[in-house]
Structure formats: structure tokens, C-alpha cells
Amino acid sequence: MDLNRRNFTLASLTALSALALNPVQAAGPPVNRRIVLAARPVGIPTKDDFKLETLPVPVPQDGQVLLQTRFLSLDPYMRGRMNAGKSYADRVELGDVMVGGTVSQVTRSNNPAFEKGDLVTAYAGWQDYALSDGSDLTKLDPRIVPPSYALGVLGMPGLTAYVGLLDIGQPKPGDTVVLAAATGAVGSVVGQIAKLKGCRVVGIAGAKEKCAYAVDVLGYDACVSHYDADLVTQLAMACPDGVDVYFENVGGSSWEAVMPLLNNFARVPICGLISQYNLTELPSGPDRMSLLQGLILQRSLKMQGFIVSNYRDRIPAFIGDMSNWLCLLYTSDAADE
Numbered sequence: 001m002d003l004n005r006r007n008f009t010l011a012s013l014t015a016l017s018a019l020a021l022n023p024v025q026a027a028g029p030p031v032n033r034r035i036v037l038a039a040r041p042v043g044i045p046t047k048d049d050f051k052l053e054t055l056p057v058p059v060p061q062d063g064q065v066l067l068q069t070r071f072l073s074l075d076p077y078m079r080g081r082m083n084a085g086k087s088y089a090d091r092v093e094l095g096d097v098m099v100g101g102t103v104s105q106v107t108r109s110n111n112p113a114f115e116k117g118d119l120v121t122a123y124a125g126w127q128d129y130a131l132s133d134g135s136d137l138t139k140l141d142p143r144i145v146p147p148s149y150a151l152g153v154l155g156m157p158g159l160t161a162y163v164g165l166l167d168i169g170q171p172k173p174g175d176t177v178v179l180a181a182a183t184g185a186v187g188s189v190v191g192q193i194a195k196l197k198g199c200r201v202v203g204i205a206g207a208k209e210k211c212a213y214a215v216d217v218l219g220y221d222a223c224v225s226h227y228d229a230d231l232v233t234q235l236a237m238a239c240p241d242g243v244d245v246y247f248e249n250v251g252g253s254s255w256e257a258v259m260p261l262l263n264n265f266a267r268v269p270i271c272g273l274i275s276q277y278n279l280t281e282l283p284s285g286p287d288r289m290s291l292l293q294g295l296i297l298q299r300s301l302k303m304q305g306f307i308v309s310n311y312r313d314r315i316p317a318f319i320g321d322m323s324n325w326l327c328l329l330y331t332s333d334a335a336d337e
């Protein structure tokens with residue numbers, strides 16, 4: 001099993017390492033190593049919130065296929081699935097395998113729709129093997145090379161970038177687009193599409209190396225670090241004409257820095273708020289809701305949250321456009337290459 005993600009932001013990766021889920025199985029008969037949720041994390045997840053179990057490889061029944069995980073995507077949404085509360089998707093129950101999108105290979109098939117060797121996208125989660133009746137599988141187009149793109153630029157993060165930027169952000173040539181988590185799976189696609197649309201693109205990222213990567217490799221016009229004590233000034237200097245689109249992935253200090261720079265009629269697709277996912281209570285401070293509402297009113301701002309699973313009807317257009325753009329623009333630093 002390869003772990004395919006550029007930025008292992010979740011403490012889940014630390015947990016994975018700590019549980020010694022090595023990508024390569026040790027010699028001997030295959031077993032199914034799986035990681036289950038052992039406890040609901042409070043704040044940042046720790047390895048004690050997970051448990052590594054080793055079980056026999058499951059046997060497919062009539063109509064089922066046996067899948068072996070080739071790539072697993074670790075995504076920020078997984079943190080929400082660990083919580084007890086109600087969200088837009090089902091939580092993981094204690095003792096259940098952690099969920100996750102995978103590229104899997106059919107290793108045994110009792111289902112006429114699939115042959116041994118087929119690569120599919122699945123939702124097999126944090127384990128080596130899984131059974132499926134085929135209803136949740138999509139055969140991978142062999143032209144998708146490497147296959148891990150199906151979890152990235154041609155998968156859920158790519159579609160998220162596509163609908164968030166184009167449908168909600170509606171960038172126009174000459175606009176200034178600012179994006180947070182600018183080198184992540186979603187952000188790196190947002191920024192590159194925005195460049196393709198003729199925009200000035202300014203990223204917000206963490207490490208200086210990521211900022212350099214955003215400019216030198218992804219082709220952004222500028223990138224500032226949210227670790228920089230001077231973030232507000234740096235961002236203002238990088239956006240001399242203000243901000244027309246802010247693609248929100250993070251919240252917190254990034255949003256605080258962008259807010260004063262928003263132009264009249266700016267659009268703010270709210271995709272994620274990753275700086276808040278491990279919070280156990282609301283940040284303290286004065287209630288500034290009326291300030292925000294005033295800004296939205298006076299500058300005619302459009303802010304819209306969205307969940308990618310509500311945009312399945314956009315998949316054909318996304319695949320068409322992205323396939324064309326892919327050879328033009330996409331740069332992958334995926335860990336599997």
C-alpha cells in the first residue's frame with residue numbers, strides 16, 4: 001500500500017507511522033493489516049486513537065471482488081469522521097476501519113463485471129484488502145498514468161478545486177486570486193487553473209520551501225507564509241489591486257489577512273477550514289460577526305460554502321477540461337513517484 005498525499009497534515013500519518021504500517025508487507029502469507037479507530041480524538045489525534053489489527057485476507061463470496069489497496073489518499077475530511085458529532089457525512093464508529101479513497105487492484109473476482117488485475121477507484125479505507133460487490137467501484141481508465149492521479153488532480157481534490165474556483169469563484173482574466181493551503185492537493189490545482197484563466201495568483205502556504213515551490217514550480221505570481229509575523233503586510237504587498245477571489249481552505253489567520261483586501265463584488269468559495277479541525281472550543285476574542293456582516297454588505301461580497309459530493313453532475317465537464325489541461329499545467333509532487 002502506498003500512501004499518496006503531498007502533505008501529511010493530519011496527525012493520522014504520525015499515527016500510521018507509529019503503528020508501523022509499512023507500505024511493504026513482510027515476507028510470508030499475505031494478511032490484512034487494517035487501522036481501526038480506537039478512540040475519538042480530543043484535539044490533535046494521537047496514535048492511541050488508532051489500533052493496528054492483523055487479520056486473514058477476506059474471501060470474496062458470489063458477486064464480490066477482493067481488492068488490494070495500491071494507493072490510499074489521506075485527506076483532511078478524515079478528521080471530521082473521527083468525531084462523534086453529526087456532520088455532512090457518516091462518522092467512523094469505534095472499532096471500524098478508518099475510511100479513505102483508494103486506488104485498488106482486483107486480486108480475485110466472483111463478479112463478471114471485473115477481472116483479476118483491474119485497477120479501480122474504491123473507498124477501501126486504511127487497510128491492505130477489502131471486499132466489494134462492485135457497486136461502489138469505478139474502473140480506472142488505463143490512460144490515467146500514474147493511477148494515483150485518480151485520487152488527486154483527476155479525483156476528489158481536483159473536482160473540488162474545479163467547482164470551487166470556476167462555479168463559485170468565477171475568476172475573470174486580470175482578477176487577483178488568493179488561495180490558502182496553496183500547495184496542497186486542492187490548492188495546487190486551484191492556483192494552476194486560475195493561472196490558466198489569466199489571473200494574478202497569490203498563494204498562502206506554511207514553510208518557505210512551499211512558498212518557493214508555489215512560485216517556481218506551480219507558476220504563481222507570489223506566495224506568502226502564514227508563519228510570517230508580517231503576513232498582513234506581505235499579503236497586501238502581493239495584492240496591490242486587492243483580492244477578487246479568495247479560495248478559503250484554512251480559516252484563522254489566513255482569512256484575517258485576506259479580509260481587509262477583498263474588493264467590491266469579491267467571491268469567497270469556502271472549501272475548508274483546516275486550521276479549525278482540531279479545535280475543542282471556539283477561539284476566544286471579541287464577537288466580530290457584525291463586522292463581517294457589515295463587510296459582506298458594504299462590499300457586496302459573495303461567500304459560499306460547498307461540499308464536492310453535491311457536484312457529481314460536474315464530473316463529465318471536469319474530466320473533459322482537466323484531461324486537456326493536465327499535460328499543460330499539472331505538476332505533481334505525489335509521494336508515489
Ligand SMILES: NC(=O)c1ccc[n+]([C@@H]2O[C@H](COP(=O)([O-])OP(=O)(O)OC[C@H]3O[C@@H](n4cnc5c(N)ncnc54)[C@H](OP(=O)(O)O)[C@@H]3O)[C@@H](O)[C@H]2O)c1
Pocket residue numbers: 006007008009074075076077156157160181182183184185186187204205206207210226249250252270271272273274275276306307308309
Ligand atoms: N468542501 C469540500 O468538499 C472539500 C473537499 C476536499 C478538501 N476540502 C478542504 O480543502 C482544504 C484543503 O484540502 P487538501 O486536500 O488540499 O489538503 P492537504 O493537501 O492535506 O493540505 C492541507 C494543507 O493545509 C495547511 N494547514 C494545515 N493545518 C493548518 C493550519 N492550522 N493553519 C494553516 N494552514 C494549515 C498545510 O499547508 P501549509 O503547510 O502550507 O500551511 C497543509 O499542507 C481542507 O480544508 C479540506 O478540508 C474540502
